[in-house]
Amino acid sequence: MRPVARPARFRHTSKMPALTWLPTHPDWPAALKAAEASPSLENLTTLAHCNLDFIRTDRLDRLIERVDLNASSPYPTIRLAVLGSATTAHLAGAIRVAGLRHGLAISLYQGEYGQYAQDLLAPDPALAAFRPDFLLLALDGYHLASLDPAAMRARLHQIWHAAAQLGARVIQQTGLPVHPAQLGQNEFLLNSPSSALTQLNRMLREDAPDHHVLLLTIDEEAARHGLDGFHSRTIWHRAKQEISPAAAPYYGDLVARLIAAARGKSAKCLVLDLDNTLWGGVIGDDGLDGIVLGQGSAEGEAFVAIQAYAKALSQRGIALAVCSKNDEANARAPFENHPEMVLKLSDIACFVANWNDKATNIRAIAKSLNLGLEAMAFLDDNPAERALVRRELPMVRVFEMPEEPALVADCIAQSGWFESVALTEDDRNRAAQYAANAARAALQQTVTDIETYLSSLAMRLVWRRFDRVGLTRIAQLVNKTNQFNLTTQRYSEAEIAAMIDAPDWLGLQFRLVDSFGDNGMIGIVLLRGTGATLDIDSWLMSCRVLGRRVEQAMLAVTAEVARARGAMRLRGRFVASGRNEMVRDHYEKLGFAPEPDGFALLDLARYTPPLLPMMIEDEP
Amino acid sequence: MTEAELLVAITPIFRDAFSDDHFVPTMSLSAKDVPGWDSYKQVNILIALEEKFGVKFRSREIDKLANIGDLVRLLGEKLGG
Numbered sequence: 001m002r003p004v005a006r007p008a009r010f011r012h013t014s015k016m017p018a019l020t021w022l023p024t025h026p027d028w029p030a031a032l033k034a035a036e037a038s039p040s041l042e043n044l045t046t047l048a049h050c051n052l053d054f055i056r057t058d059r060l061d062r063l064i065e066r067v068d069l070n071a072s073s074p075y076p077t078i079r080l081a082v083l084g085s086a087t088t089a090h091l092a093g094a095i096r097v098a099g100l101r102h103g104l105a106i107s108l109y110q111g112e113y114g115q116y117a118q119d120l121l122a123p124d125p126a127l128a129a130f131r132p133d134f135l136l137l138a139l140d141g142y143h144l145a146s147l148d149p150a151a152m153r154a155r156l157h158q159i160w161h162a163a164a165q166l167g168a169r170v171i172q173q174t175g176l177p178v179h180p181a182q183l184g185q186n187e188f189l190l191n192s193p194s195s196a197l198t199q200l201n202r203m204l205r206e207d208a209p210d211h212h213v214l215l216l217t218i219d220e221e222a223a224r225h226g227l228d229g230f231h232s233r234t235i236w237h238r239a240k241q242e243i244s245p246a247a248a249p250y251y252g253d254l255v256a257r258l259i260a261a262a263r264g265k266s267a268k269c270l271v272l273d274l275d276n277t278l279w280g281g282v283i284g285d286d287g288l289d290g291i292v293l294g295q296g297s298a299e300g301e302a303f304v305a306i307q308a309y310a311k312a313l314s315q316r317g318i319a320l321a322v323c324s325k326n327d328e329a330n331a332r333a334p335f336e337n338h339p340e341m342v343l344k345l346s347d348i349a350c351f352v353a354n355w356n357d358k359a360t361n362i363r364a365i366a367k368s369l370n371l372g373l374e375a376m377a378f379l380d381d382n383p384a385e386r387a388l389v390r391r392e393l394p395m396v397r398v399f400e401m402p403e404e405p406a407l408v409a410d411c412i413a414q415s416g417w418f419e420s421v422a423l424t425e426d427d428r429n430r431a432a433q434y435a436a437n438a439a440r441a442a443l444q445q446t447v448t449d450i451e452t453y454l455s456s457l458a459m460r461l462v463w464r465r466f467d468r469v470g471l472t473r474i475a476q477l478v479n480k481t482n483q484f485n486l487t488t489q490r491y492s493e494a495e496i497a498a499m500i501d502a503p504d505w506l507g508l509q510f511r512l513v514d515s516f517g518d519n520g521m522i523g524i525v526l527l528r529g530t531g532a533t534l535d536i537d538s539w540l541m542s543c544r545v546l547g548r549r550v551e552q553a554m555l556a557v558t559a560e561v562a563r564a565r566g567a568m569r570l571r572g573r574f575v576a577s578g579r580n581e582m583v584r585d586h587y588e589k590l591g592f593a594p595e596p597d598g599f600a601l602l603d604l605a606r607y608t609p610p611l612l613p614m615m616i617e618d619e620p
Numbered sequence: 621m622t623e624a625e626l627l628v629a630i631t632p633i634f635r636d637a638f639s640d641d642h643f644v645p646t647m648s649l650s651a652k653d654v655p656g657w658d659s660y661k662q663v664n665i666l667i668a669l670e671e672k673f674g675v676k677f678r679s680r681e682i683d684k685l686a687n688i689g690d691l692v693r694l695l696g697e698k699l700g701g
Binding site: 016029033053054055056058059062063089090232234235237238239241244245246 | 679
């Protein structure tokens with residue numbers, strides 16, 4: 001049979017930004033039926049806390065309209081005027097539903113299509129009578145680029161001023177980059193609509209704080225999710241909707257979270273589960289050396305990233321709490337003794353590890369921190385625990401945590417639950433730290449004296465003997481380091497494990513901490529022997545700490561350890577591997593004497609460590 | 621999928637769009653027969669169908685649609701029927 005050419009099917013999969021941090025409802029038709037039979041605020045709020053598409057969001061909104069939110073609800077009423085340059089009516093439902101999700105009863109005033117300037121400057125009596133608390137200027141990218149950036153900036157200042165006179169706080173949508181580039185990547189060279197929007201978006205960020213304006217940064221959202229997720233040219237031509245209806249639920253949440261933040265209703269505490277949330281594995285079963293955390297595996301690094309993000313949140317004023325089903329001593333052990341933990345006990349405002357149910361514990365945490373339950377956001381990998389907390393404490397926000405740990409920090413960030421619109425004292429301190437780091441980097445460029453620069457890095461070389469906690473990373477370094485590796489001896493994890501307690505082996509692991517942070521484990525020295533001469537079986541180091549005199553400090557440690565063991569000499573050699581030329585003269589540079597047999601010897605009696613630009617710490 | 625199967629498959633979208641769990645789309649039904657089926661609703665329904673079936677409608681195709689039958693036949697073509 002002859003093959004028949006068939007036209008490629010016009011398949012299409014668009015990636016709409018969705019509320020992925022919320023659970024999808026297991027049985028929407030049934031839930032809807034129940035809510036329609038009794039449209040209580042509680043039922044509707046529960047549905048609003050689901051990852052709904054735009055059709056369902058609108059359907060939920062029509063139910064909300066049947067409830068008199070203002071009369072019956074404990075939620076504060078927010079009067080929001082939406083003025084646009086194109087069609088925005090399709091966003092109203094999603095904004096109201098998102099309001100419910102953020103504990104707000106949003107009442108909307110919709111301007112006429114394209115009339116925003118007249119509404120404000122003329123001014124429209126109906127708008128004034130509405131007395132908006134907030135005024136969303138949803139100006140489309142085509143419109144924002146229709147004047148040159150300076151002229152548009154001046155017009156927006158006028159508009160903002162008029163809105164302020166109505167007593168409304170302005171939410172200004174940044175320009176969605178809808179224009180196709182004419183020049184290409186270096187579009188900024190050209191005076192084009194695309195480059196005009198780029199300039200205007202920069203100006204908006206400069207001007208917003210002084211004018212007390214909140215920015216809805218749709219341009220950054222488009223960078224994150226893709227422009228096509230927000231904007232469809234087909235729909236633009238048909239319906240003059242800049243924001244595609246399919247993106248409305250996400251857009252509505254962006255609006256509601258800003259209002260919630262401005263009203264102080266963002267979450268204030270991140271409650272963290274431990275096992276398989278902050279590290280891989282179960283501390284009670286796997287033990288300190290069995291949990292997956294840190295360099296050595298992709299998963300271990302992903303858990304470090306989660307911790308680093310939580311730490312960053314805590315540094316800008318979000319309280320961290322632990323809520324774990326564990327024996328307390330087990331739960332605390334990694335915080336106290338695991339070298340790869342980013343979070344320390346001092347970062348945790350409230351630490352609860354016991355066998356009570358998590359709803360009870362979260363209640364206790366909120367009480368001890370003197371926070372309301374609606375200020376708590378809960379991160380747990382276990383769907384059963386999440387379901388329990390959602391059912392028992394519907395006011396607590398529960399992340400639908402991705403199974404892949406690498407995606408968790410993004411999930412937390414995209415939820416907008418910690419949205420802030422002003423800097424706190426903590427933020428400002430943090431900003432000062434950043435400035436100091438920047439100054440340090442600048443120092444490297446201006447200081448020609450390398451020693452001065454190295455001392456300014458405030459390095460600490462922390463060492464300990466081989467142990468089970470470090471095993472994975474040791475094996476990784478031993479088997480992957482090619483360049484700074486004197487003998488390129490490879491050992492399996494099991495072989496290294498056997499060396500830990502073997503009397504004729506002595507392994508040293510080194511980590512380097514500096515003012516930019518913890519570089520993790522960066523070096524290994526492996527000694528063999530028990531007599532007067534100790535052989536350096538392996539010596540290797542990560543190239544990212546080259547040029548910092550770390551190898552001299554490693555020798556200082558090694559010499560001291562060898563002396564303590566009763567040795568008189570260290571003996572090492574270089575074995576060429578074809579990739580380790582950089583260390584051919586390593587031992588000579590460190591003061592070892594070459595021997596005819598190819599080995600190099602260091603007489604420990606005559607060795608004194610040089611003055612080094614770092615502290616050396618023996619980690620217990 | 622047959623036209624009858626497609627009619628069944630698109631029904632939930634129409635029910636959510638019109639908040640009517642008894643809505644039954646038929647081949648001859650058109651926008652003017654249904655209260656609330658305005659141009660805004662039309663765009664919503666089409667986008668929801670695009671998402672559900674993983675297809676994309678062209679502007680010209682949309683302009684030619686006169687009733688649900690046209691829509692079902694267009695969907696059938698796109699799905700390689």
